Amino acid sequence: xxxxxxxxxxxxxxxxxxxxxxxxxxxxxxxxxxxxxxxxxxxxxxxxxxxxxxxxxxxxxxxxxxxxxxxxxxxxxxxxxxxxxxxxxxxxxxxxxxxxxxxxxxxxxxxxxxxxxxxxxxxxxxxxxxxxxxxxxxxxxxxxxxxxxxxxxxxxxxxxxxxxxxxxxxxxxxxxxxxxxxxxxxxxxxxxxxxxxxxxxxxxxxxxxxxxx
Amino acid sequence: xxxxxxxxxxxxxxxxxxxxxxxxxxxxxxxxxxxxxxxxxxxxxxxxxxxxxxxxxxxxxxxxxxxxxxxxxxxxxxxxxxxxxxxxxxxxxxxxxxxxxxxxxxxxxxxxxx
Ligand SMILES: Nc1nc2c(ncn2[C@@H]2O[C@H](COP(=O)(O)OP(=O)(O)OP(=O)(O)O)[C@@H](O)[C@H]2O)c(=O)[nH]1
Ligand SMILES: [Mg+2]
Numbered sequence: 001x002x003x004x005x006x007x008x009x010x011x012x013x014x015x016x017x018x019x020x021x022x023x024x025x026x027x028x029x030x031x032x033x034x035x036x037x038x039x040x041x042x043x044x045x046x047x048x049x050x051x052x053x054x055x056x057x058x059x060x061x062x063x064x065x066x067x068x069x070x071x072x073x074x075x076x077x078x079x080x081x082x083x084x085x086x087x088x089x090x091x092x093x094x095x096x097x098x099x100x101x102x103x104x105x106x107x108x109x110x111x112x113x114x115x116x117x118x119x120x121x122x123x124x125x126x127x128x129x130x131x132x133x134x135x136x137x138x139x140x141x142x143x144x145x146x147x148x149x150x151x152x153x154x155x156x157x158x159x160x161x162x163x164x165x166x167x168x169x170x171x172x173x174x175x176x177x178x179x180x181x182x183x184x185x186x187x188x189x190x191x192x193x194x195x196x197x198x199x200x201x202x203x204x205x206x207x208x209x210x211x212x213x
Numbered sequence: 214x215x216x217x218x219x220x221x222x223x224x225x226x227x228x229x230x231x232x233x234x235x236x237x238x239x240x241x242x243x244x245x246x247x248x249x250x251x252x253x254x255x256x257x258x259x260x261x262x263x264x265x266x267x268x269x270x271x272x273x274x275x276x277x278x279x280x281x282x283x284x285x286x287x288x289x290x291x292x293x294x295x296x297x298x299x300x301x302x303x304x305x306x307x308x309x310x311x312x313x314x315x316x317x318x319x320x321x322x323x324x325x326x327x
Contacts (some may be wrong), residue, residue: 019305048279081319086247
């Protein structure tokens, strides 16, 4: 009977009534899960979504049976902000072949953090393209792996970053640093994508696309 | 019945949802919709439904439920739709934060207080 609550869950308070989402994207091994873990009040949990080729959440089990579906795993953490608001952080791989899945999975997100390893800058190009296309506000955080350091301007150029997009350094292992990344994102959303910015008109779903299975 | 392990074989999913299928495009559930039980689990209930009612004794996001049940999110949503229709759970849907400067400010305050 009790087995469904085996792990030590930390339940939300009874008054929690508003879930919010922030997505952390980036290439393999760039520190997405580490960043989520640094600020999460729960151990990051893993779950998965089953998607059809058309990029929609499975709404017909026969599609699962027919193998026209694929499964995408993602992890997430949680931050209780106050008595009502709860923020969920999603770590999502930035590879091209996953993107139309994220488009659906993360619609309605507050914004995104693009984590960049400056030794592999190209890994984040596609994620940035998608976010721009979608009109999702984002910031870029360079995770410090102790490699060569670059001037911010060099990184901006390599990423072809719009000048208003914040670029900062971070250490995903540090709670203070991860917290600052999230604050920077929300400040950016507030300043540049507030109610008057008109971005809601631009949230058109991307036309999609085949999934290479 | 014991808690199901991670087994996403199509046949298991088919069985769980009675072969039904809708949860997709017009599902009322977001990943972060908070679900709250409106009744206790009863004997004879499908074990997943009973598990959901136990977990949602406290508000629980759809994505947390899926992780806990070790089921794909879409299947979890189908199970939740059953319970919602039957009035056994209620759903607290996310407010549109980007349309609401007050919520953005609350998020900032919450983060700064971490
Ligand atoms: N030096 C350094 N190492 C880090 C930092 N952040 C993460 N790492 C390490 O990098 C490795 C990968 O980190 P993860 O958080 O698993 O990366 P990820 O993006 O979730 O990886 P995938 O989900 O596999 O794509 C781990 O060994 C981390 O300890 C950082 O800021 N500095
Ligand atoms: Mg990871």
